[in-house]
Amino acid sequence: MDRTKILVVDDNPTIRKGLSVRLRANGYEVLFAEDAISATAALVTERPDLVVLDLGLPAGDGFVVMERLHKNDRLANIPVIVLTGRELAGNRERALQAGAAAFFQKPVEDGTLLFAIRRALDVSRGELRFDE
């Protein structure tokens, strides 16, 4: 059986490295993108099962990535978890309205992030309703 693929989109290489160690230790395959353009390309070519998305990115922010994702019927069901250093005001509500499954400010507890990932995957696979 193929391992669950998670695309980590963050322009900070240290954050990408830290997330990859944690996610791989929990059995996930991890892919990376460092800006909005490479994130969009990775979504199309790799079709990950879930995206962990920063908002402050070069070449268009995380909202641009979510907009592109949701405009593409093949990709629209991929859950997005926003993990950002941006302030709460305006960003959390906007991200959730744009379709994010969860919104976290950095730093997030590993257990909290891993739980949100499992939950979002269950919802996208139809094993759990969004409001459960």
Added chain:
Amino acid sequence: MTEPARRSSELTAYLSHELRNALACIHQFGNILVDGLAGEMSGEQREYVHIMLENASKIRKVLDSTLDGTPDPIEESNEQNRRVSKLET
């Protein structure tokens, strides 16, 4: 938005992004060490990393309260203690 308000908003956004990213790196790799994902540590090494993580957590609470207006639990607790002290005197 007035010019001072715009500058203040930009400063808040800049501080939030830079400080939270730096803090996230300390938090991520500290927990990676504590959880043994980079090999086993001695008890003393583990204790020191815990001290780092506890202090990173304090900085995070300060950020939450100053940049995002989330109540600082330490300050709230101090305030409660002050109220109790006043009642007792």
